Amino acid sequence: MEQDKDGANARAAIYTRISKDLTLEGLGVTRQLEDCLALAERKGWSVLDEKFEDNDISAAGGKKREGYNRLKAVMEAGEVDVVVVYAADRLHRNSRELEDWIDLASETGINIYSATNGFIDLSNPDGRTMARVVTAFAAGEVEKTKMRLIRKHLELAEAGAWPGQACYGYTADAEIVPEEAAVITEMAARVLHGEGLNAIAKDFTARGIPTARGAAWRAASIRNILKSPRIAGLRVHRGKVSAKGQWAGIISEETSAMLRARFAPGRSDGIRGGARKHLLTGLLVCSKCGTGMVKCINGRTKKESYRCPKNEGSAACGGTTIVSAETEAWLAEAAFQFQDARVVGQTEATSEWLEQTGALDARLEEIASDYALGSISRSEWQAARAAVERAKSALPVPIIRPRNLTTGAMLRVAWDGMATSVRRAILDDIFVKVVVMPRRQVTGPKSFDAGRIVPEWRQ
Ligand SMILES: [Zn+2]
Incomplete structure (x- = not known):
């Protein structure tokens, strides 16, 4: 007599996944795992010790989907009777991925349950249709969320909101760091005065002035600081100044405009001018x-x-x-x-x-x-x-x-x-x-x- 595979005491494998979308919604692995365990408990399943997990965010786990592949192997080996994944509409963000799960379920004859929004059973046609519909709606939601985020960023940019991160001269909360502001003012003046970036970098390093990361000063670090309209209190969106920022500038807008023009593509930015030994050589x-x-x-x-x-x-x-x-x-x-x-x-x-x-x-x-x-x-x-x-x-x-x-x-x-x-x-x-x-x-x-x-x- 064939035993009902999903009956009590069935062996269940749990699969969780970290992806950017899920993390944004606060659905970390712990939360996913809890919901899956709760379902298994209600059904009276015994859960495998090994947990199957993929991480789409970290570079290492990104495209390989090791958890998925191991789970597949376990399913094909007949070591489990049932698989629990987190909500189908959240996990199967795209239809191609859902079809992978459907194929796997029909190949192995193992039912795959999702832990929320009702239980979608991929082993029968109704369940599959339901899963496909839910996935299509979920994909639409993702797109709408993306549009909302893009619009939100644009609004913030147009309102001149502080971009958030700390940078040389400012704390993460847009407070000016006085010592760094003094260095910015000096480097701006020296660059506009025609001094080479290498010479300035060498001088700063010799004077023991700390950089943002504690390394030695380089021409590129000076150029990057001075090129940024942020130090003039200007908000940038998609590479263009979009608004006057809601924070105080360290240098004036005019000075910033001249610096940016000086570093514009196609203009020699004076990097080559190294420290000079003799004042009048060549002059x-x-x-x-x-x-x-x-x-x-x-x-x-x-x-x-x-x-x-x-x-x-x-x-x-x-x-x-x-x-x-x-x-x-x-x-x-x-x-x-x-x-x-x-x-x-x-x-x-x-x-x-x-x-x-x-x-x-x-x-x-x-x-x-x-x-x-x-x-x-x-x-x-x-x-x-x-x-x-x-x-x-x-x-x-x-x-x-x-x-x-x-x-x-x-x-x-x-x-x-x-x-x-x-x-x-x-x-x-x-x-x-x-x-x-x-x-x-x-x-x-x-x-x-x-x-x-x-x-x-x-x-
Ligand atoms: Zn001569």
């Missing part, structure tokens, strides 16, 4: 041959000078030399005075740049909406967009000064404490080049003669 130019001068030390007197390098086979004449210390000091002072004279013009350059990029951004929006409304084709839109992007990246980003270094007087005070690369960035911002004229007979070789220095000023 000083030999008047006789036009070659950039290099720093040398006189072997006998130990006196430092810049000279035109005489190399075999190169155009350099080797005919000009000028003392180092006095030249560096004289040019710095000239730079301070020049700086005082031009501070006024700077804000104008900045607002002009902002106006120009703003106009191009508006143009981008305009052509995007032309495309959305169907008045231009996709290829026309792409071509137009590319042209505007090109125009945008061709606009030179104005160089702005750290707020505490705006005037020549401020520069003069801070000068000796600055890294050579910072000082050089400032000089590069003031001088196109500095031509060094030949020595004049009257002054003789020893004394410094400022008359030999002919700067070409940047306008």
